[in-house]
Amino acid sequence: MKQFFLPESGGAFKANLHCHSTVSDGRLTVEEIKAQYMKHGYSIVAFTDHDVLLSHADLNEPGRFLALNGYEMEVNEQGFTGLKSGDLTFGSGKTAHMCLVALEPDNLTQVCYNKDKYIWGNAKAFIPELKFDRDDYERVYSHEGVSEMMRLGREHGFFVTYNHPTWSMESWPDYSGYENMHAVEIWNTGCERIGYDEYNCHCFDDLLRQGKRVYALATDDNHNGQPLESPLDDSCGGWVVIRCEKLEYRCVTDALLRGSFYASTGPEIHDLWAEDGVLHVTTSPAHRINFITGARHTGSVGAHRSETVCEGAFRMDPARDGYVRVEVIDQYGERAVSNPVWMDQLK
Template sequence: MFAYITPQAKQYRANLHSHSTLSDGRLTPEQLVEAYREAGYSILAITDHEAPYDHTALSSTPDLLLLTGYEAYIRPSHTAAFDPFRPEIHLNLLAKDPHNTAIVGFDPNFCKYMPLKVAQQRKHLGNLGPRRYYRAYVQEFMDEARHGGYLVAYNHPCWSMEAEEDVLSYQGCFSLEMFNTGSQLTSGGESNLALFDKLLRRGKFLFVHGADDNHNKEPFGTLLCDSFGAWTQVLAKDLEYQSVIEALEKGDFYATTGPTITNLTFDRNHVTLDCTPAQRIIAHGSPKVARNICNPDGSPVTHAEFDIPDKAPYVYFSVLIADGKAARTRAFRPEEFRR
């Protein structure tokens, strides 16, 4: 028996990707903390562009934990100029040590939000020289980040417009943004299930998470507000920094834009999943092998049981509700659920 989620498990709502006035966001770090605390979040990572800051002092109450990190980006332009018609890559770097504010591959052209004197005083990781947008450089950048104590997440692949073969070639990302509120509002295309499945078929078992990538240029509660739209349910043993990092490293979390999964257990090939009321519950064994549980009249379902085909190289689960919101789990290998 393998119990991934039990009804007694603690689940902490997290936004792992956000921006403040320290880069191109409209809210101060303090305002972000207050907004996400009021919205019921337990974990917040303020990941400003090329601007790593230790915000853990803002964890002034026991109900909200601040993770240290920043968003790094690599563009074809050597001056970091934005081009809406060319690809680029953005990576969230989440620090395993809450006081790690090192900059990977420091390049003043890209580090344009942090004051230069502050950036120069930070520890610099990797003798990478000027940023260069090609596959080998990106891989070296990821490697330096991981060796420097960061978890590396791949951000908004649809928005980034990278060639699929490039994305499939990278090694070392721990998780893929399955949902990104800001990018979804921009194009409607930032739900990355097909890419996730292609990675799995290449043997790349990235985890999946949801995040807002919020800049808060629109007021809370309006149609284009980019806060509170996608998040990650972290299955940590408690709300301590190292416990949360350990859960992220192990893949003890899932991505959601609404539904909550309350039970996910494996008895070898037999799976039981319970959740908040949903329209459909799906077990994915490949794009051609997906088992659906639903009621023909469309009434809600909260319980599903599946038998995973013997030949399935992996399985992951989706919970869908009528308004299009969804929860998606990471993929499980046969050696995990058949033990």
């Protein structure tokens, strides 16, 4: 019997889960962002302004558009410099950023808040509206400090994502000690557009091979510093396709928690299922489909340059694989990345 890892029925909703508006340091208003993303086929945007959690329910249109409420938090290594100029390519030192997306629409209480720190752009103007459990939280840049921020986010009803490790100048010695994240950004358009190699699947596999149960997100982290028509515009470059029954807040956030989505900068994953020990995938026309596992055991289906493939199959080895995930690469080098299928999920 087929075991599906993306549901057979329901909708497929394109989403940007990391986004900055004029509420903090973005250039576009939330209304302008909604219009831009709807024009490009999105039905979900999570507004994740820096340290400002507000309800954006007034943007919702039943069946057409859903705003998720969230915010981004950071904690910086001692000696971290830069950013004050507003130029994200400037500065040195490590930092850890995470997005928190509220699982319930009425969860608007921020955690890890400090009234004197982490104010970006216009954020100060919104302080009187904010709700927080305390306003003097001291963030610490360490394995324990970051893991504690992620734990508090998770415990208080947020979906927690570890953001842009490359731009943050973090590598294995840093993120291997971070616990409690739900997902990691395997792609961040904003960082890529200013020159970083923010394709982070090496980090994703590092975390998975440690035994962490994390999902993959592609996000924009758009600040829209460039005009929308510029090739350096940071909107609509990376997204997730969320598969769930309805475009309703809790339905969508439940799908996030289940991992019922895939990340992409171009190709589509249509179906992903296991049957008789074989993982099957069907996709949009691709140059190559790779199967990557937790072990030194991989598979690949490829096409000559002028041809394409649209499906692949891989015999799993439950005794050693740990997990299997799928990557789809199109003729432009754009990628779709599935969430892992863990061997203990197999029926």
